[in-house]
Amino acid sequence: MEGARIGVRLAAGHARAALVVGGEIRHAACRSGDEPELARELRDLARGTPVRSVTWDVSAELDPASAGSPVAAVRVMPRLPARGLGSAHPSPLIRALVRRQAAVIGGHDLFGVELATLDIYEMLRTAAAAQAEGVSALALTATGALGCPDHELAAAEIIRDAFPRLRVSLSHQVGGLGLLDREAATVINTALLGRAEQVVERCVRIARRLGASTSAWFVAGDGGRISAERLRVLPVLGLWATGAAALTGAARLAGVDDAVVALARPEGLAVGHVRDGLPHVATDRPGPGGVRMAVPQASLTPIHGSHAATASAFALLAEHDQHTAVVAVAGTGPQGDGRDGIATDRGRAAAARLSSASVLVEPTAELAAIGAAGTEPSAWLDTVLYAETSEVLARKQAAVEQRALTLVAESGARLGSERVVSSRALSLSFLRSGSYRLVVRAGGRAEDEA
Amino acid sequence: MTRSRITVADVPALLAGAEFFSTSAAGEGIEFAGFWLEDILAQTGPVELVTADELDPDTFCAAVGAMGSTIAMAELPPSGQEPVLLARSLAERFGGPLGAVMPLNAASVNALNPVAAAALLGLPLIDCDGMGRVFPLIHQTTYELAGLSLSPLAIVSAGHDSLLLDTGSVRAEHIARSIAQAAGGWLLCAMYPTRAGRLGEAAIHGSVSRTLEVGRLLSGHASAGGRTPESAGARTPDSAGDSSWSGLTPGQADGDPLWFSPGPPYGHPGDDGWPWRGAPPHERLLRDLAKATGATSLGGGRVVEIGPSVRQAGTVYPGNPMGMVVHDHDSGRLIRLEAHNELVLALADGALTAAVPDLLCLLDRGTLRMTGPERLTVGDQVDVLCVPAAPVWHSGPGLGLGGPGAFGFPLRHPRQESR
Numbered sequence: 001m002e003g004a005r006i007g008v009r010l011a012a013g014h015a016r017a018a019l020v021v022g023g024e025i026r027h028a029a030c031r032s033g034d035e036p037e038l039a040r041e042l043r044d045l046a047r048g049t050p051v052r053s054v055t056w057d058v059s060a061e062l063d064p065a066s067a068g069s070p071v072a073a074v075r076v077m078p079r080l081p082a083r084g085l086g087s088a089h090p091s092p093l094i095r096a097l098v099r100r101q102a103a104v105i106g107g108h109d110l111f112g113v114e115l116a117t118l119d120i121y122e123m124l125r126t127a128a129a130a131q132a133e134g135v136s137a138l139a140l141t142a143t144g145a146l147g148c149p150d151h152e153l154a155a156a157e158i159i160r161d162a163f164p165r166l167r168v169s170l171s172h173q174v175g176g177l178g179l180l181d182r183e184a185a186t187v188i189n190t191a192l193l194g195r196a197e198q199v200v201e202r203c204v205r206i207a208r209r210l211g212a213s214t215s216a217w218f219v220a221g222d223g224g225r226i227s228a229e230r231l232r233v234l235p236v237l238g239l240w241a242t243g244a245a246a247l248t249g250a251a252r253l254a255g256v257d258d259a260v261v262a263l264a265r266p267e268g269l270a271v272g273h274v275r276d277g278l279p280h281v282a283t284d285r286p287g288p289g290g291v292r293m294a295v296p297q298a299s300l301t302p303i304h305g306s307h308a309a310t311a312s313a314f315a316l317l318a319e320h321d322q323h324t325a326v327v328a329v330a331g332t333g334p335q336g337d338g339r340d341g342i343a344t345d346r347g348r349a350a351a352a353r354l355s356s357a358s359v360l361v362e363p364t365a366e367l368a369a370i371g372a373a374g375t376e377p378s379a380w381l382d383t384v385l386y387a388e389t390s391e392v393l394a395r396k397q398a399a400v401e402q403r404a405l406t407l408v409a410e411s412g413a414r415l416g417s418e419r420v421v422s423s424r425a426l427s428l429s430f431l432r433s434g435s436y437r438l439v440v441r442a443g444g445r446a447e448d449e450a
Numbered sequence: 451m452t453r454s455r456i457t458v459a460d461v462p463a464l465l466a467g468a469e470f471f472s473t474s475a476a477g478e479g480i481e482f483a484g485f486w487l488e489d490i491l492a493q494t495g496p497v498e499l500v501t502a503d504e505l506d507p508d509t510f511c512a513a514v515g516a517m518g519s520t521i522a523m524a525e526l527p528p529s530g531q532e533p534v535l536l537a538r539s540l541a542e543r544f545g546g547p548l549g550a551v552m553p554l555n556a557a558s559v560n561a562l563n564p565v566a567a568a569a570l571l572g573l574p575l576i577d578c579d580g581m582g583r584v585f586p587l588i589h590q591t592t593y594e595l596a597g598l599s600l601s602p603l604a605i606v607s608a609g610h611d612s613l614l615l616d617t618g619s620v621r622a623e624h625i626a627r628s629i630a631q632a633a634g635g636w637l638l639c640a641m642y643p644t645r646a647g648r649l650g651e652a653a654i655h656g657s658v659s660r661t662l663e664v665g666r667l668l669s670g671h672a673s674a675g676g677r678t679p680e681s682a683g684a685r686t687p688d689s690a691g692d693s694s695w696s697g698l699t700p701g702q703a704d705g706d707p708l709w710f711s712p713g714p715p716y717g718h719p720g721d722d723g724w725p726w727r728g729a730p731p732h733e734r735l736l737r738d739l740a741k742a743t744g745a746t747s748l749g750g751g752r753v754v755e756i757g758p759s760v761r762q763a764g765t766v767y768p769g770n771p772m773g774m775v776v777h778d779h780d781s782g783r784l785i786r787l788e789a790h791n792e793l794v795l796a797l798a799d800g801a802l803t804a805a806v807p808d809l810l811c812l813l814d815r816g817t818l819r820m821t822g823p824e825r826l827t828v829g830d831q832v833d834v835l836c837v838p839a840a841p842v843w844h845s846g847p848g849l850g851l852g853g854p855g856a857f858g859f860p861l862r863h864p865r866q867e868s869r
Contacts, residue, residue: 078609078634082530082570083493086486109634110522115609143526144634178524180482273829284479284825292481301816320752320779320831384521426824427758427770429791430586431519432631434770437824 003052005446006042006210007219007249007372009242010199011060016332018365019045020373027365035202039209046210053446054207055217055225055372059241061199064288068191069137070099072130073183074123076106076142076151078116093289094184097191099135102126106151108144110384111435115144118151120158127159127166137167139190141183145172146383167193174236175382176283176294177437185293189236196235200228217375217412217446219245221287221297223279224378224443226411236295240287242368244298247272247279249371250328254359260321262314263330263367264347266340268304269314270330273323276421278378278443296380307349315353327351328361330368339364377411378421378443379404388434397425397438404442413444455496456565456575460662461488464561466672466819467665470739471557471837472584473792474812474822482524483562490530490569497565498574499658505550505576507647512540512604512640513580514564515554517588517626522635523559526608533567536640539604539614550574550646554588554639555581556657563638565658576646578653582840583809586767586791588626589619590852592842593642596652604640607633627768654840664742671735672818732815736833739813743837748796748803749778749785750815750833753826759788767791767857772823776834785834787812789823794857796834804836805863807843807852811835 004021015032018025019042030041042054061067080103081087087101104126106118130138138159142151149172156168169190176182200218207216217225220237223244231238243263250261251274263270273280281296303313318325329347331340344362351360363370381404387393405418421441428435456464465484472480491497505511514533516523541547548571553564556579568575580591589600600619605626606612611633615622622641630637644652732750739745759771772789778798785803788795793810796803804810814821815831826832842848844865854861 077526077529079529079531082534085493085530086489086527088489090485090488107526110519110525113632115526115634146525177521178479178482179527180485180524322752322829425758427772428519428521429769429824430517431522431635431768432627433768435519435768436770437521 003050004046005373006045006051006054007057007245007369007374008042008054009057009060009245009366009368009372015041016366016369017042017045018369018373019051020370021049025363025365025370027369035206039206042206042210051210051214053215053217054203054210055219055375056203057219057241057245057368057372058199058203059219059221059239062192062195062235062238064097064188064191065093067195068097068188069194070135071097071187071190072100072102072126072135072138073098073187074126074138074140075103075179075183076118076140076155077103078105078107078143080105089180089184089187091184091289091291093291094187097187100130100133104155107142108148108151110144110147111386112144112148114148118154120154123155124158124162127163131163131166136165137169137190137193139169139171139183139186141171141179141186143179145170146175146177169193173234174295175380177382177384178294181292181294184291185236185295188239188288188291188293189234192235196232196238200232204228215412219372219375220378221295222281222378222380223248223298223375224411225375225446230411236293240297243270243272243300244279244281245368245371245375246328246330247274247298247300247371248277248374249363249367250274250326250330250361251277252374253328253361253363253370254324254326256324256326256359258323259326260318260323261326261328262347262350263300263328264343264350265330266342266346268302269310269346269350270300270302271314271317272298272300276443277376278421278441281380283382307346310346311350311353314350318354318358325354325358326361327354327358328367329363332366376443376446377408377413378441379407379411381438381440383438384428385436385438386434387436393425393436397423400438400440401442404440408442408444411444412447414447417445419443454499454577454659456491456499456662457496458488458491461491463662463665463669464565465665466668467661467663468556468558468561469820470664470668470811471561471582471661471809472820473557473809474789474820479524480520480559480562482527483559486527487562487566490566494569494572497568499577500550500574501655502576502578502646502649502653505574505646507645509549509646510544510546511550511552511576511644511646511649512548513552513554513591513593513642514567514638514640515560515588516563516636516638518630518636520559526634526636528566528608528638529610530570531610532606532608532638533570535606535610535612536567536604536638537571539612540602540640540643543602543614544643548573550576552576552649552653553579553658554591554641555579555584556661557581557584560584561658561661575658576649576653577658578649578655579657580642580653582654582657582843583807584792585852586769587623588639588641589623590856591642592654592840593652594619595842595847595851598642598644598648598652600641602643605629605637607637609634654842664739667738667742668735668819671731671738731818732813732833735813735818736835739835745811745835745837748798748834748836749776749781749783751777751779751831753828753830753832754784756823756826756828759790774823774826776832787834790857793822795854795859795861796836802861802864805854805859805861806857807839807848809837809839811837
């Protein structure tokens with residue numbers, strides 16, 4: 001089916017858009033606050049070509065420091081901390097977002113064994129106190145929730161029954177091992193629920209103006225794309241998506257699936273990797289405000305300095321990498337395109353130091369917007385399991401992979417295109433033999449792919 | 451005599467040193483414990499760090515450390531009440547209170563747990579440990595080699611299940627390990643109850659200080675930016691007489707790149723990245739680590755293989771064997787590393803080059819932090835280091851308890867081969 005895909009990055013009151021149709025790329029830029037104007041710009045960009053999808057990078061709109069609302073953070077643990085030790089998160093951002101911190105007895109171990117009965121009465125008292133203080137959303141983090149989410153689900157149910165106006169985010173839906181990191185992600189997620197609702201609604205409305213069959217998607221921090229429904233519930237997944245989108249765009253324009261990529265920006269290079277068409281991600285990188293959040297985000301290493309110096313540094317990295325080296329200009333020009341003079345000079349200097357097998361990409365539109373247009377459905381699961389034998393491990397691993405593939409399908413993958421990108425079973429140190437951490441990444445081709 | 455103190459400001463260095471001495475596989479994901487310890491020290495004030503001979507020889511002391519999984523502990527953090535329960539348990543048994551805490555091992559999360567215990571109990575911490583590294587079993591200690599009794603072993607779980615176990619060392623390990631699995635994945639333990647006067651030959655002295663020193667070195671490199679770690683306030687070994695730093699900064703300000711780590715390895719949320727000037731910074735760090743610890747580099751380059759080991763898991767040890775291969779850029783050799791909870795052996799082109807009880811560590815060239823199989827993927831760049839164990843571990847009994855044979859490898863330690 002003929003049609004175009006549009007990617008849009010929203011930031012600082014502006015929208016930078018790229019339309020990709022066949023081998024052609026067009027760009028547009030306008031103020032993002034004027035909805036009719038933005039819709040008109042996108043229609044003009046299409047020039048009558050049916051637009052199959054608009055994929056939005058809204059990470060700049062979801063800055064928790066400016067757009068987050070106060071929340072109540074509730075931990076569920078088998079024992080309450082003595083003297084409140086370890087209750088408060090060390091990050092100033094999280095402390096600023098958490099108006100009320102509480103702990104309630106309950107929780108499971110990593111493998112889903114209940115450690116203490118959930119104290120539902122204390123949970124209700126905590127929710128009542130939070131609502132009385134004017135808090136409208138509650139971040140719930142139960143220990144062991146990835147092994148068994150029952151206490152989080154039970155708590156959410158009784159809170160919704162008793163306090164229907166309170167919104168609740170559950171840590172097992174956010175994902176990630178480690179209570180502190182997962183709680184931080186859940187707090188940020190909860191704080192952004194209101195803002196995400198507004199942003200998603202607006203983006204969906206604008207996409208609908210382009211045609212009844214135009215779908216709206218959102219770039220995730222891992223470089224995949226997620227649905228409007230998923231971003232409404234899990235806005236934390238949409239953070240820090242710009243770097244991931246730019247990596248995706250660079251690899252696509254270079255025509256490679258595996259690459260070491262230098263994004264040339266005015267202030268320096270940012271180096272990342274693309275594997276099988278998806279950005280290399282990590283869960284231990286600091287996110288907004290330096291907070292580690294246990295959710296995957298594209299791994300980018302900044303290198304600052306003069307053009308010559310950053311070129312030398314990247315040449316050294318590229319020399320030791322087995323994949324194609326790609327240098328991509330990732331600046332934004334005065335017209336909202338990719339033609340930033342300083343970034344272009346830096347990119348050309350870096351490319352000049354590389355072998356002839358490398359690729360220099362000078363996009364005609366903003367790279368992150370091009371990448372957004374080209375994002376594909378993806379999913380990431382990080383969990384713990386126990387398997388006595390390799391056969392049991394293989395069976396359980398396959399079940400988790402199937403869950404990941406289902407998530408990919410729900411993100412608009414074309415039937416049959418879903419694939420497991422990577423699946424690693426890592427032995428857990430100092431637990432009984434057969435204890436594994438399983439990290440699965442899956443992807444697929446979008447239904448609207450031209 | 452001026453006694454040392456461990457304060458909130460020391461925690462990032464303690465954490466960095468703890469990762470270094472964790473032999474890579476065991477130190478992953480322990481940052482949560484740093485935040486927790488900072489919170490404790492902020493409430494209790496500093497912990498006094500003393501040498502064993504500064505204490506009255508009759509001072510009642512016990513080794514404190516966690517057994518089990520650090521990931522389980524990160525998921526289910528301590529409440530802060532656990533050391534009190536352990537101390538109460540031992541006091542009831544021995545008819546008197548603890549007078550000091552000593553570390554089971556000053557590495558990985560167990561470099562922090564004894565400090566937390568000492569802070570919460572208001573006791574001094576003895577500057578020593580019983581491993582000088584991480585071993586998987588709680589009886590693989592110099593305390594054991596010296597004939598101290600591991601039991602009675604006091605244990606407490608995150609759910610505050612507690613037990614005082616009277617049995618032999620090996621059975622204590624087996625029973626406690628089973629309880630750890632059933633009680634949430636980890637236990638805090640107090641063991642080797644003894645008197646300070648008996649620690650002379652039984653402990654590795656200065657272990658806590660060494661962990662802090664190496665941690666300051668690592669943190670200094672991470673935060674030094676274009677400066678040397680000394681000018682950034684870090685202490686380095688023989689820094690006063692080390693002229694090799696002098697060539698690093700002049701003339702580099704305009705031309706050389708600033709390297710940034712992608713995340714704060716030993717800092718705090720909100721910290722900026724760390725700029726580096728000059729040649730690849732891992733080489734400078736390796737040089738300083740060699741001075742501080744006697745470490746040698748076995749090679750460095752790209753990880754070309756990682757996954758489950760082909761060998762069978764022993765029934766004694768928790769966890770599963772893993773293997774990884776690093777392609778040494780300079781020599782072209784393939785360095786195979788065998789891991790079982792921590793890194794156990796290194797073979798270069800099939801020849802044994804390093805083994806337990808010596809420490810094998812991996813330095814991530816990109817982030818300048820210690821790393822391990824769980825964090826690594828094929829393609830990552832690492833350096834492989836070997837740090838000599840405390841001399842007592844190279845004795846016959848030491849190699850018997852902590853050498854390759856104890857891990858199921860029918861191999862002689864390289865030092866035995868050279869005898």
